[in-house]
Amino acid sequence: MSQLCPRVFSSLLHTTMNQTLCGLMLVLSCFAGGIFEYADGPNTQVMSAEEQAFRFSANIINRNRTLLPNTTLTYDIQRIHFHDSFEATKKACDQLALGVVAIFGPSQGSCTNAVQSICNALEVPHIQLRWKHHPLDNKDTFYVNLYPDYASLSHAILDLVQYLKWRSATVVYDDSTGLIRLQELIMAPSRYNIRLKIRQLPLDTDDARPLLKEMKRGREFRIIFDCSHLMAAQILKQAMAMGMMTEYYHFIFTTLDLYALDLEPYRYSGVNLTGFRILNVENPHVSSIIEKWSMERLQSAPKAELGLLDGVMMTDAALLYDAVHVVSVCYQRAPQMTVNSLQCHRHKAWRFGGRFMNFIKEAQWEGLTGRIVFNKTSGLRTDFDLDIISLKEDGLEKVAGCSRSRLLVSFQVGAWSPSDGLNITEISKGRGPNVTDSLSNRSLIVTTVLEEPFVMFRKSDTALFGNDRFEGYCIDLLKELAIILGFTYEIRLVEDGKYGAQDEKGQWNGMIKELIDHKADLAVAPLTITHVREKAIDFSKPFMTLGVSILYRKPNGTNPSVFSFLNPLSPDIWMYILLAYLGVSCVLFVIARFSPYEWYDAHPCNPGSDIVENNFTLLNSFWFGMGALMQQGSELMPKALSTRIIGGIWWFFTLIIISSYTANLAAFLTVERMESPIDSADDLAKQTKIEYGAVKDGATMTFFKKSKISTFEKMWAFMSSKPTALVKNNEEGIQRTLTADYALLMESTTIEYITQRNCNLTQIGGLIDSKGYGIGTPMGSPYRDKITIAILQLQEEDKLHVMKEKWWRGNGCPEDENKEASALGIQNIGGIFIVLAAGLVLSVFVAMVEFIYKLRKTAEREQVLISSRVAYSRRNVYMHEVSISPPHSRSKNLKELVRAHQETSNYLINITDTNSPSHAQWLSGAHETRGLLLCFSPLPCVSWCSKWKVLLRAQPEIKASCPRDGLDR
Known part of the structure; x- marks a missing residue:
């Protein structure tokens, strides 16, 4: 008993002294607690970035007396193992017993939940620095989280995807909470026209190469990674090794520490790398704090994390710095507040805890991470600003306020906020007319196909190698583009010799496949821009417009017939003229009989005579009409106004008819007519004697295959039903057109070139459709817009027209020197002599008939x-x-x-x-x-x-x- 009393007395004395000491500390200082994970194992003395930021922030506050003029910020720091929630609970209780006003950390999920539960029970504010999923039924209210709310962050990612006009993307997450964090983005396909593919990174390993290989095989070029900055560094390194760090890939990382990664190996790869940053580095005050932090961080000589820049302030460190300042400011604004030692086993809450928590939730502070405002109900940070950063040739560039001129990628960068949304800043200001930044000094692979006059082998007596083997319109175009944009190129012929078409399984061939597989950077050829191809690759603006037409063998000329003088007017017109002649003659006869002014006195010298006569008998009426029609007139002249109107109108009618006939007669008598069995696509569709087709797997074949017009559907049914209708290439089709009864459907530009050099071929009809040739690039290629601008420049300078004239102009077809178009032979006007002879014979025959008829009638009567x-x-x-x-x-x-x-x-x-x-x-x-x-x-x-x-x-x-x-x- 005597031994026990000293121990009890000693314990009571120790407790009384601690309480007295704590009371003095509460009066003179603000006591805060920090719980952080070990930086690199439990036995190391190296501080983590969060712990160092905690100490750094406290020192800045104590040196700057404007925040806490009468108070000193003191702290207690505890270190725990990762995911050791029991240890985290014990350390939190120890700090609460010391009378801390708030606890900062830890960062891991299970440890955070344990500390949050204790702080909520004792009503002590808990300051969280990383995103944590909070269920809807969560009743804990004594916490705030400075990390941006992922619902808003996910919305920022969606706005960026929409701005980039992505129609498909792959979302890759590292843990199960990733689906919760990106819920706003994952739900986008139901509201927007975006196709998403969801993938998960391998667990318990940093090797993402199997997943990257699978995405490369699946041609997934637009990928959103939701992972830590350490995993992001590993992914970039492994993607570089697998050849995925090219301009065709676009990676978006959701981590706010992308700026802290060492991206030097990827600066000149051309990869599109985009991320977000909450650190407001453009604020001068923030820049000075970051500079002090970097110096202190480097002096402490910590072990650099793999893939990170030395001395850079991470987002967690900046958030912790802001959190310490917010708690200090709120403590300064809360008068008459004392802090007591709290015991976890007693469950007695801090009586000023609720009041202090409200002060913190209502605080507004402009810190290293921008504007800090909390939701008063959830304690989450929902109002914040994000910088959208992108990898440039000079490193990472911020979205807004960018003053550097050397920019690599083709899309723009900007800023985002929950209230204003995405705000993009033009990055192309200050550029010259020739946009050469991203293509300068780059070597591109160009795929093409042999097609006259676009791409041809150069004829030479010496052996040629490389690009010197080729010539043609597209080769000249490629040279002009290289001069404007400053790139070099290597020309390769496509392996299967095809332009590119899609089979029943959706697989492409030809140049389209090489662009999809990234075996080539450009496809410079007479490649037609179609809706189907636009879904697989990107096209520049067309450098040539054209349409589909018909190539057919030129028909043999036929001489005019002896009755070709009837050809100037169609048979219908001749019939209408005959009917008009008969009708006018009959009307004239009737009107002349009715009109009293057409009757005259037969014996004007005999006043008593009442006999009158009329010149327009039926035969005379026909004779009057015939004389006017033949432009000869007659001795009969109308006297009445009505008959003169009929005569005048008939004369006007005959004037127009005879003038039109005469004007058109010369062409029909002197020109050798070219009669073709087909004149249009309708004629082809209506017959089956002449076989017709197109180049297999070409744009023309695709046009007829996809067309919904009845005529073209009928033509496609004919072509698809005959195996010989489709040809392998244009050369085969031209040869068949010359040697067989075959018509080739092809582009009008090629027909124009062929007919200039082969006088046995001709174009039939006009254009069936309208389309254009463009330069193909892989989907999402940054080169497309640059090439489009260069093509427009060539068009404005009229160089495209000059190049076409150079390659399309031929010698032309020789004229037939023996043919005299102005000389008329018996074959031209022989029909006139036949008509004359027939008229003479007919008149003699009629005279004999009249004589015999009259003789017989008179003999019978008299x-x-x-x-x-x-x-x-x-x-x-x-x-x-x-x-x-x-x-x-x-x-x-x-x-x-x-x-x-x-x-x-x-x-x-x-x-x-x-x-x-x-x-x-x-x-x-x-x-x-x-x-x-x-x-x-x-x-x-x-x-x-x-x-x-x-x-x-x-x-x-x-x-x-x-x-x-x-x-x-």
């Missing part, structure tokens, strides 16, 4: 001999003098003859035979009753027949005259 002759009267009209003599036998009674004649004919009879008084007496009676005109003069009597318009002379015989009521005395 039963007498008929004789006829034609003469002119004083009125300039035709006169028919008809003499009918009685039979030589005068025994026949004259009275019976007259009666018989009147029963069979409409003729009136003039009788001049007065030898018989009975005849005269009878005829006189007949005249009174029958209205006959009798002439009793012994001399010939003349009478005018107005109806027939003939002058009749009556001899002392029986004379046939006019129809009844048509005789003028």
Whole structure:
């Protein structure tokens, strides 16, 4: 008992002294605790970056009395093993017993959770420096986290991906929490047109080469890595060894320590490397603090971590520096606050803990990592600014405020904040017209295919090597691009000799495959820009525009036929002219009969005459129309206004028709017509006699294969059904066109070149479509935009046109010297003579028919001999003098003859035979009753027949005259 009492007394005395000492410390200093993991094993004395930053920050605060003018910041530091949560709990309880106002750290997940639970129970603020997943049902409130919230950071990554116009990407994470951190990005495919492939880094090993090899084989060029900065250094090193550090790859790292990596080996690789940085290095005050930190860090001679720059301030160190300052400022602003020693087993909370925690959550501070603002509910840092940095030739360049002029990559960099989003700064300001930065002094592999006149083997008596073996339009274009952009190149012919097409399995061949596999940097050839190819590779702006047309054998010329004078007008027009002629003639006849002004007095000298006449009989109307049509006119002239209108309109019609006919007649009589069995793609589609096709696996074949137009679908069905329709290359197709009945569908530029040099071939029809030739580059290549600008420059300088004239201009096809286009032979106008001869024969035949017909009709009516002759009267009209003599036998009674004649004919009879008084007496009676005109003069009597318009002379015989009521005395 005597021995126990001194021990109890000693313990009580020690406790009382500690409490007294703590009370003095609370009055004179701010006591903080820090728990950090070992830097390199439990037995080393090397401080971790976080521990050194904790000490560094406390020293800066104590030297700067403006923050804590009456208080000194003191601290207690404890070190623990990684993932040892029991040890972390014990160290936290020890520091709480000392009366700390806050605990900083640790960083690892399990240790952080243990310390956070104790601090929450005793209501002491817990300051966290790395991202930690907090469940929605988390009830712990006594903590703040200075690391940017990953929900916002993931949104920043998504904004960058959208700006870069990525349509596909691969997301690689290192642990299970990576899927939680990148949740905003992983959900992007459901809201944006982005295809994501998710992969995980191998666990418990730093060897990522199997995964990198798999991604390289799968042609995954756009990759987002969510891993630590140490793993990022290993990935870059292994990717370099596997040949993935090229300009075709684009890596985005989510770690905020990318700037701290040693990127010197990758600066000139051309790789697109992008990351984020929260350290505000452009602030002069921040720069001075970082410089002091680097000097102190280097003096402490720590063991440099593999792949990191020496002396650089990491993000964790900067966050810890800011955290210590925020707690110190809040402690200074919290008056009348005392700190007591807290015991973990008693569960008695610090009575000022809630108040102090609110001070911290409401704090606003501008630190090394920019603006510091916490969410008052969750304690997370959601409002912050990020710099987007990219690897340049001069190292890592910041997004905004960049003043350096030598920039390597082709995309822009900028800044991001939760409120403003992505803000990109143009990096091309200050550049000259020729953008040569990323291609200068680079050696590129150029794939091409032999195709005249684009790429051809140079003809030479000596052996040629390398690029000197080739010549052509594309070779000249490549030389001009190399001069503008300053690169060198090596030309390689594609192995399979194809341009590039996709098979049923989606695999490409030809030059497209070489670009996809990165066996070539450029494809300079007559490579057509198509929608399907744009999904596999990138194209520059077209350097030549063209379309698909038909190459066919030139048809043999045919001489005009003897009836070629009918060719100037189509058969339809000839038919319409004939119908118009008949219609106008008939209308003229009818209108002339109706119009009173077309009728005139036949005997104007006889005032008592009421007989009128009309010149436009049906036959005369046709004769009038024929005369006007033949440009000859006629003796018939219309008198009425209505008939003159018809005549004028008909004359105008014939004027236009004859003028058009005459103007077109010379071409049809003098030009040798080229008759082709096909004139367009429609003609090809409608027939099967002429076989047609295109180059296999070429852009023309793809055009017909993908077309939805019915004509082109029909043509593709024909080509695909015949194995011989598709040819291997243009040379084979041209040979088939010359030797067989075959039509080749190909680009118009190639047809133009071929027809200039082969006069047996010609282009049929116009262009079926419109497209262009472009220079192909691998997907995401930084060279595309530079080449496009150079092509536009060549176009503005008219060099593209000069190069085309150089390679397309040929000698032309010789003219036929023996052919005289102006000389007309019998084969041209022989048909006119045939028409003339046929007209003469027809007129003779018609005359004979008229004569026989008239003779027969007269004989039937009069039963007498008929004789006829034609003469002119004083009125300039035709006169028919008809003499009918009685039979030589005068025994026949004259009275019976007259009666018989009147029963069979409409003729009136003039009788001049007065030898018989009975005849005269009878005829006189007949005249009174029958209205006959009798002439009793012994001399010939003349009478005018107005109806027939003939002058009749009556001899002392029986004379046939006019129809009844048509005789003028």
